[in-house]
Amino acid sequence: MTRYVVRRILWGVLLLILVSALTFVLFRILPTAEPARLRAGRNASPRVIAELRVDLGLNKPLITQFWLYMRGLFLHGDLGYSYTSGASVRSLIFDRLPATLSLTIGSAIIWMAIGLPIGIVSALRRRTRTDRASMGVALLFISAPEYWLGLIVLYLFAADIGRVKVFPGAGAYAGLTADPWKWFTSLILPWLVLAAGFAAVYARLMRGSLIETLGQDYIRTARAKGLPERQVVLRHGVRAAITPILTIFALDVGVLLGGAVLIETVFEIPGIGRLNYDAITHADFPIIQGTVLLAAVFIIVANILIDIAYAYLDPRVRYS
Amino acid sequence: MSPPDHIVTTEAYQVSAATPVSPSSSPDPARPADAEPLLQVKDLRVSYATEDGAVRAVDGISYELGRGRTLGIVGESGSGKTVAALSVLGLTRAEGAEVGGCIEFEGRDLLALDERELRTVRGNEIAMVFQDPLSSLHPLYRVGAQIVEAIRAHQDMTKAKARARTIELLDLVGIPDPAKRVDAYPHEMSGGQRQRAMIAMALANDPKLLIADEPTTALDVTVQAQILALLSELQQERGMALVLVTHDLGVVADMADDIAVMYAGEIVESAPAERVFAAPEHPYTWGLLRSIPTLDGPREELLTPIPGSPPSPLAPPPGCRFHPRCPYAQPEHARTNPELLSTPGQPDHRVACLLEPETRRGLWRELA
Numbered sequence: 001m002t003r004y005v006v007r008r009i010l011w012g013v014l015l016l017i018l019v020s021a022l023t024f025v026l027f028r029i030l031p032t033a034e035p036a037r038l039r040a041g042r043n044a045s046p047r048v049i050a051e052l053r054v055d056l057g058l059n060k061p062l063i064t065q066f067w068l069y070m071r072g073l074f075l076h077g078d079l080g081y082s083y084t085s086g087a088s089v090r091s092l093i094f095d096r097l098p099a100t101l102s103l104t105i106g107s108a109i110i111w112m113a114i115g116l117p118i119g120i121v122s123a124l125r126r127r128t129r130t131d132r133a134s135m136g137v138a139l140l141f142i143s144a145p146e147y148w149l150g151l152i153v154l155y156l157f158a159a160d161i162g163r164v165k166v167f168p169g170a171g172a173y174a175g176l177t178a179d180p181w182k183w184f185t186s187l188i189l190p191w192l193v194l195a196a197g198f199a200a201v202y203a204r205l206m207r208g209s210l211i212e213t214l215g216q217d218y219i220r221t222a223r224a225k226g227l228p229e230r231q232v233v234l235r236h237g238v239r240a241a242i243t244p245i246l247t248i249f250a251l252d253v254g255v256l257l258g259g260a261v262l263i264e265t266v267f268e269i270p271g272i273g274r275l276n277y278d279a280i281t282h283a284d285f286p287i288i289q290g291t292v293l294l295a296a297v298f299i300i301v302a303n304i305l306i307d308i309a310y311a312y313l314d315p316r317v318r319y320s
Numbered sequence: 321m322s323p324p325d326h327i328v329t330t331e332a333y334q335v336s337a338a339t340p341v342s343p344s345s346s347p348d349p350a351r352p353a354d355a356e357p358l359l360q361v362k363d364l365r366v367s368y369a370t371e372d373g374a375v376r377a378v379d380g381i382s383y384e385l386g387r388g389r390t391l392g393i394v395g396e397s398g399s400g401k402t403v404a405a406l407s408v409l410g411l412t413r414a415e416g417a418e419v420g421g422c423i424e425f426e427g428r429d430l431l432a433l434d435e436r437e438l439r440t441v442r443g444n445e446i447a448m449v450f451q452d453p454l455s456s457l458h459p460l461y462r463v464g465a466q467i468v469e470a471i472r473a474h475q476d477m478t479k480a481k482a483r484a485r486t487i488e489l490l491d492l493v494g495i496p497d498p499a500k501r502v503d504a505y506p507h508e509m510s511g512g513q514r515q516r517a518m519i520a521m522a523l524a525n526d527p528k529l530l531i532a533d534e535p536t537t538a539l540d541v542t543v544q545a546q547i548l549a550l551l552s553e554l555q556q557e558r559g560m561a562l563v564l565v566t567h568d569l570g571v572v573a574d575m576a577d578d579i580a581v582m583y584a585g586e587i588v589e590s591a592p593a594e595r596v597f598a599a600p601e602h603p604y605t606w607g608l609l610r611s612i613p614t615l616d617g618p619r620e621e622l623l624t625p626i627p628g629s630p631p632s633p634l635a636p637p638p639g640c641r642f643h644p645r646c647p648y649a650q651p652e653h654a655r656t657n658p659e660l661l662s663t664p665g666q667p668d669h670r671v672a673c674l675l676e677p678e679t680r681r682g683l684w685r686e687l688a
Contacts (some may be wrong), residue, residue, distance in 0.1 A: 003529045217455040224409055224450075225470040225521070226442035229435065236458055243460075316459060 004319035005308060012300040017070070019296040023289055024066050035083045036281050056083060069289070079293070080278075080286035089290040092275060099173060100271035103263065106187055107194040112249070115199035117314040119206025120238060126211060135207070138200035150193045150266035157189065171268035190267045194260060198252065205248065209241040216240070243313050247306050254302030258295025355426030356427060358561050359385040359408070359529060364421040366403050368410055375633045377403040379585035380421070380662075385578075387528070390555065390562040390610035392572030392593065394608065395582035398630050402451075405533050405565045408445055410438045444474040447522035451534040451553075453514035456512035457506035463517045464490075470524040489520040493550060493624070519550065523558070530555070531563045536571060548575060569608050573597065578668075581605050584631050584641040587660055588636070601663055601671040601680045603646045606687055640674055648675060648683060 022128050036052040037044065053059045057068065072078035118138070122131040139304035140209070141149075156162055158169025172186035213219065222236040223229075259273030272291055279287035310317050342383050347676060366378040378400040385391045395401045406412050407419050408430065423430040430441065450456040458466055463588035467486040471477060477485070483502065493516040506514055521531055532551060534542035552575050555562050564572055572579055572593065580590040581604065600606055607626035617619035628645040640658055643649040653674050660672040665678075673680060 118539065217450060217452060218458040220406075221450065221456045221466075221521075222409055222458070223411055224442055224448045226439045226444055226473045228439065230428075240458070240460055314460060314508050 001308075001311065005304065006096035008304045008307065012304060014231075015300060016293065016296055020070070020073075020289065020293055021066060022071070023292045025062070027285055027288060028062055035285055038283055039083050071315060079290040082287050083284045084282050089286045092287065093272065093290055093294060096270055096272050096275045098175060098267050100257060100259055100264070100273065102176060102183065102187060103190055103260055103269060103271060104193065106191045107198070107256070108249070108253050110191055111195035111198035111202055114195065114241075115202030116206050116245075118199070118203040120233070121209055122203065122207040123210035123214065124233065131207075132238055134203065138203045141196045144197070144206075145262075146193055146197055147262045147266050149196060150190070153189050153193055153213075154266070172268065173267070173269045187269075190263050190269060193266075194256075194263045202245065205245050206241065209244055210237055213237050213241040241308070246309065246313065250302040250306035250309075251299065255295070255297040257298040259291060269277060325437055326391065338506075345665070357384040358387045358389075358426060359563075360407070360422075360424040362424070363402075363423040364404060364423060365419070366400070366407050370634070371490065372634055373614055376585055376636070377417070377633060378407065379636075380587075380588045381580075381582070382421075383580050383587065383590065385529070385561050385563065388555070388559040388577045389578070390564060390572075392576030392579040393563060393565045393582060394567065394569055394572060396567055396630050398584075398633065399582040400585040400633075401565045401567075401582045402533050404544050405531050405563060406446075408531060408563075409442050409448060410435075411448075440474070443522075443527075444632050445527055446529045446531065447527035448526070449515070449518050449522050449532040449535045452538040453511065453518045454506060454538070456518060457514060459506055462503050462505055463509065463514075464504075467502075467517070467521045467524055470521045474525045476638045480608060485524075486520070489523055490517065492523070493517070493520045493554070494546075495520070508517060510543075512538050512546060515539060515543075516550065519547075519554070523554065527560060528559065529561045529563065531565070533565045534567065535564070539568070544571075551575070569596075570612055581608065584636050585633065586641060586672065588672045589643065589670065591666070595666065595669050599669075599681070600684060601669070601677065602640070602642075603648055603680075603683075604642050604677075606684060607645075610687070623650050640672075650674070 034047045034049070036056060036058060039056070040048050040052055040093045045065050057065055060068075069080060072080065077090065079093070082092065088264055118134050122134050125131045130207055154161060154169050157166045159165045159167060159172075160169045162169065167189050168186045169189075172182065174182040174186060190245070210233075214233070218240075219232060221238055222232045227236075257272075259271060261273035261277050263269070264271040264273035265277050272294065275287060275289040278284070279291065307319075311319060335336075343415065361384070362382050363380050364378055364382070365380055367374045367376045371376075381400075381404060383391065383393075393401045393404065395461075403412060403417070407417075408423055408425075410419075410430065410433070412419060413435075419431055421431070425441065430438065433441070457463065461469075464483060464486050467489060468479060468482040471482040471485055472479070487498045487502050490502060495501050495513055495516050501509070501513070506517075509517065515538075519535075519546065531549075535551065536547050539547060548571060551562065551564075554560070562575075564576060566572055569579075576593045578590065578592050579596045580587045581596070581602065582588070583604050589596070589600065589605045591600075596605060597609070600609060604626070607624070610624040611626065613623055626645055627647075631641060631644070637644050637654070639652075639654040639656055640646070640649070643653040646653070656674060658672040658674045660670045663669045663671050664677050673681070675683075
């Protein structure tokens with residue numbers, strides 16, 4: 001097991017280097033604005049731009065730039081400096097991480113708490129009105145783009161522009177340590193909007209997985225033992241049906257921790273996604289590179305964690 | 321076919337006081353033997369609604385089983401024998417089957433019970449052993465825990481006590497080192513051990529009736545005999561009644577007191593086991609018997625398969641359901657579905673065949 005985990009981590013590191021190389025190449029090759037020109041401000045002379053290119057190291061060959069970046073990263077954990085503000089990318093990311101963490105974790109709790117029970121009830125009442133209604137609503141939420149949904153709820157419920165002024169609107173985010181109450185209330189709408197689509201997906205996943213599980217022979221055995229139906233469903237059915245869903249859950253959380261770009265933008269939450277979005281509009285390459293790397297780290301870590309968790313969730317799984 | 325008729329003829333199946341019940345299981349040996357059979361199935365009908373129409377998996381079968389007795393239900397796959405067995409515990413309900421008729425267990429109609437009442441019977445008074453022990457055990461729980469769960473579903477017992485009882489049960493069914501194996505997961509056991517564990521689970525609450533649905537089909541040939549011997553031994557020790565569902569007449573040959581042969585959802589012949597082997601009267605039973613290989617027969621002797629295949633349960637043939645495959649069928653057999661009737665001189669041997677009893681006996685003499 002330990003050997004397996006170590007091997008997975010080493011592979012993960014290799015993968016991260018590959019991801020970095022790919023982002024490096026992609027953003028340099030693709031036609032994008034010249035970062036030096038953006039940095040230099042309006043009507044800058046070619047000489048200023050050329051000097052800036054030297055300052056930012058953009059005049060060096062691509063491979064050298066990559067080597068310097070990797071060396072800084074591995075030796076000092078240095079992710080470089082923003083082209084536009086000159087701030088350290090690492091500190092920028094750490095500043096923004098709490099907001100993204102708050103958004104993701106809160107939303108994940110909500111979508112699991114809503115989606116899974118709906119899925120279970122739908123599976124048990126298959127082809128009834130309850131099932132059709134909940135699956136229909138689920139489909140609606142899956143189809144609704146989250147930025148659209150975000151704008152709708154802001155229009156309806158935001159304290160500033162809303163029809164019914166209930167929740168703080170966009171840009172109300174405050175850090176958890178700074179103002180816990182404001183942190184909580186400002187995240188209610190983003191949590192719900194982000195959770196809506198996922199809850200719908202997870203309800204459908206849970207329904208499908210449970211229906212399949214309930215057809216298994218061991219469910220018949222559980223009934224033949226004389227267990228109450230509730231126990232048959234929860235202890236025998238759901239327990240088995242939920243394992244594949246947890247894999248997807250880990251990946252989804254991993255992806256979101258890399259930044260929920262749309263939600264963070266609509267609600268003006270200063271998270272990783274928002275950071276990334278701003279960096280892209282400014283061709284701020286070091287930040288893009290940093291956030292992409294961070295997202296990759298989260299996804300790889302989520303993958304390794306779920307594989308480890310699987311060994312505990314399913315005794316048949318053994319790593320060697 | 322009018323159902324009430326053949327219910328009247330079922331008395332022949334009752335077990336008399338002459339059948340001894342093992343002393344270990346009956347606390348009061350002086351108790352008069354029950355005149356009433358343990359299990360009485362009357363005109364059981366099970367149908368499923370499918371996209372292509374209603375499937376009548378079981379179409380009006382009746383049988384009786386006395387305490388401590390063994391009934392073998394034999395038939396090809398698709399004959400309805402498994403559905404008939406599952407229906408006793410109401411396990412076809414969950415699949416949306418429509419069940420009709422009457423299943424009386426100790427005088428109570430199991431079909432009339434609600435889920436809650438039925439639960440007190442399941443795994444307690446009637447237990448079941450299934451075909452494939454690997455898929456029938458929950459893959460994510462330890463075998464011991466699954467047996468503990470079965471005990472605690474019906475007995476108010478602490479976990480520690482139930483665990484101790486589980487180890488006893490595992491020992492009883494012949495699992496070596498039960499104190500250690502109690503914590504094994506199903507995938508860590510061999511097929512034979514898994515089925516032993518399933519049997520231990522079934523015995524957990526001392527059932528009066530054990531229904532074993534093809535308990536050896538998924539196992540290696542060498543293990544099959546061991547499992548059958550175990551079942552037979554446990555049954556004798558505990559005076560349990562046993563319904564053994566199988567496609568293999570060989571399996572029931574040594575174990576069953578009575579045999580019911582099913583074909584296309586109906587019982588076509590039922591009789592004491594010796595009679596089924598010595599003087600079968602239904603052409604389908606003949607076919608089953610003649611397709612069993614024997615070790616002492618001449619090697620050149622070919623097995624005789626039954627021609628054709630079982631009818632579609634969606635559209636069973638009119639008249640006698642076996643007539644399309646029956647070598648002795650007459651044109652009029654396509655019109656009347658025979659009733660299960662006692663054969664002359666043998667009240668407990670019943671056959672559903674349109675041939676005259678004399679003709680049938682003559683034909684079997686020629687074949688045998």
